[in-house]
Every structure is written in C-alpha cells, then in structure tokens.
Amino acid sequence: MQKLRFKIGIVTLAFLGACGPKLQLAKTEKQLYPISAEMPEDSAILSFYQPYKLKLDSIMNDVLAVSSKEIKKGSPEGTLNNFFADAMYDSAKEKGIEFDVAYTNSGGLRISLPEGNIYRYKIFELMPFENAFTRVKFKGEDMQKFFDYIAESGGDPISGARFTIANKKAVDITINGKPFDVTKDYVVLTSDYMANGGDGGVIFSKNIERKDLDYKLRDAILDYLAKMNKEGKKLNPVLDGRIKIK
Structure with missing residues (x-):
C-alpha cells in the first residue's frame, strides 16, 4: 500500500x-x-x-535486439560494461566524432539486460538519465592520471583502450592498439555528468579542451542496437581482457 x-x-x-x-x-x-x-x-x-499510455506502450515495447545471454556489470570487466562502452564508441564513430577512448562510470548503468528480446523500455531503465556526450582532451600526463582513476575504482566501462591494474595504478596501457605515449594529447569521449566531475571524477577538471555534444548516451545505445538488428546480429558481448588485474 x-x-x-x-x-x-x-x-x-x-x-x-x-x-x-x-x-x-x-x-x-x-x-x-x-x-x-x-x-x-x-x-x-x-x-x-x-491515449498517451497506449502510444507510449507501443513505442516502449518495440523489440530492438535479441541477446544470446544475460548481460551484467562486473569488475574489472563486465559484459554490460563492454557492451555499453563499445556502443558509445561505435555510434560516436558513425557520427564522425573524433576521439581516442570512450568511457563512462559503471554506477550509471542501472540494470542488467536479459537474455532474449531487448525492449526499448529496457534501455531507458538501463540509462534513465538525459546525459549527453562530451569530448575531453588531456595532456599525456593527465591521461595517465585518468587511467589511474579507473584503476583505483577497480575498473569502469571503457572502449578503445586496454590496461592492467597493479597496486591500484594503470600499467601496460595501449590505446587503439598502440602503446600509450605520455608526450601525446588524447581525447576521451564521456558523459557531461563525468566531465562535470560526477562520481568523484575530479580528473576531468584537468582537461585542456572540452566540447559538449548534442548526442545523448542513450541515443547512442539505441543507434547501436538498431545497427546490430539491421545486420541480423545477436547481442553477445564478451570479456576480452581489456582491463586486467595483476
């Protein structure tokens, strides 16, 4: 009651x-x-x-994709972590957005996705916030601190990079298949929430350039699922060792 x-x-x-x-x-x-x-x-x-409920139900009950298994968060990796970050990466690249690494906080992923049909309303439950993409550029030394921030938390959703956590620090970092170069600048694609310092992300205040984009994270996930569905692919994210613990 x-x-x-x-x-x-x-x-x-x-x-x-x-x-x-x-x-x-x-x-x-x-x-x-x-x-x-x-x-x-x-x-x-x-x-x-x-009438409004009927219209909304007809939209929210659309089947967007089919998953071959339950997709859950994990640490240092999870199938949900990898799915979400890869969807961010793929959809942003399709939009022509330039960046090196896609990242979000695992705390923002609110539910697991079930095996079988993935309905539109599930994506709204997964990502109930109206957060949009933000590009943040770091100097190399602060990019190292960015990876250390993820390592200290035990791992977060990331795509375009691989590294090992050793004593809560990030080591053996590669970005898009190339060794991390501390003398270079790198661009992280994340949410405006994280770029504003959410979830303890004070590292983002060290950016040397920031650009807010008119593209929501939820829309990126929806676009990614639509692409997979059009290609006749089932959703089947895997653990690929992008974050390891030594």
Missing part, C-alpha cells in the same frame, strides 16, 4: 488597510491518504491518460 501526503491549507481573509482583502495562510494540517488496489478507478483520469 502506498500513501500520499497532502498539506491542507486553511486560509483566512484579512483586510489590510485600503489595499483591499488579501488571502493569508493561517496554518497547515498534514494527513496521510492511503492508496491501494482496492480503491475504485477514476474513470475521468483514466480516459484522460489512456
């Missing part, structure tokens, strides 16, 4: 000088109103929202 809390305001009429009558709140009283399945339906409200 759910209960809704309402405040009932008792209003008094006061006459204040020549300005005429004004309403003033005299006091409030709190009362709980029980809401349960036994309560009769309000036909007026039902008829009002039903």
Whole structure:
C-alpha cells in the first residue's frame, strides 16, 4: 500500500488597510491518504491518460535486439560494461566524432539486460538519465592520471583502450592498439555528468579542451542496437581482457 501526503491549507481573509482583502495562510494540517488496489478507478483520469499510455506502450515495447545471454556489470570487466562502452564508441564513430577512448562510470548503468528480446523500455531503465556526450582532451600526463582513476575504482566501462591494474595504478596501457605515449594529447569521449566531475571524477577538471555534444548516451545505445538488428546480429558481448588485474 502506498500513501500520499497532502498539506491542507486553511486560509483566512484579512483586510489590510485600503489595499483591499488579501488571502493569508493561517496554518497547515498534514494527513496521510492511503492508496491501494482496492480503491475504485477514476474513470475521468483514466480516459484522460489512456491515449498517451497506449502510444507510449507501443513505442516502449518495440523489440530492438535479441541477446544470446544475460548481460551484467562486473569488475574489472563486465559484459554490460563492454557492451555499453563499445556502443558509445561505435555510434560516436558513425557520427564522425573524433576521439581516442570512450568511457563512462559503471554506477550509471542501472540494470542488467536479459537474455532474449531487448525492449526499448529496457534501455531507458538501463540509462534513465538525459546525459549527453562530451569530448575531453588531456595532456599525456593527465591521461595517465585518468587511467589511474579507473584503476583505483577497480575498473569502469571503457572502449578503445586496454590496461592492467597493479597496486591500484594503470600499467601496460595501449590505446587503439598502440602503446600509450605520455608526450601525446588524447581525447576521451564521456558523459557531461563525468566531465562535470560526477562520481568523484575530479580528473576531468584537468582537461585542456572540452566540447559538449548534442548526442545523448542513450541515443547512442539505441543507434547501436538498431545497427546490430539491421545486420541480423545477436547481442553477445564478451570479456576480452581489456582491463586486467595483476
């Protein structure tokens, strides 16, 4: 049973000088109103929202893809971690966005994806936020600190890079198949939430260039699934050793 809390305001009429009558709140009283399945339906409200519900249901129940297994988060890697980061990477490259590494925080992935049909509403449950992509450029020395930040957390979704965690530091780093070069600048594609320092990501304040993009992470996932479905591919992310622990 759910209960809704309402405040009932008792209003008094006061006459204040020549300005005429004004309403003033005299006091409030709190009362709980029980809401349960036994309560009769309000036909007026039902008829009002039903057309919207039917339209929304018809969209949210679209089958976007089929998964060959349950897709779950993990540490230092997880199939959900890799799926999400690879989807970010692939969809952004399809849009012509230039970057080296795609990254997001594992805390932002809210549910696992089931084996079988993946419905649109599941992607909204997975990524319920309206976060958009942001490109962040780092100097090489701060890029190392970025990888160390991921290593200290035990691993996060990342695509385009591979490394090993040793004593909570990132070692043996490669970026797109090439050894990490501390003398170079690199671009990380992430969410505006992380770029703003969310989830302890103060490292992002060390960027030497930032560009916010009009492309939501959720839309990137939807585009990736649409591409896989068009190609007749099942969703089957694997653990590929992109993050190891020594």
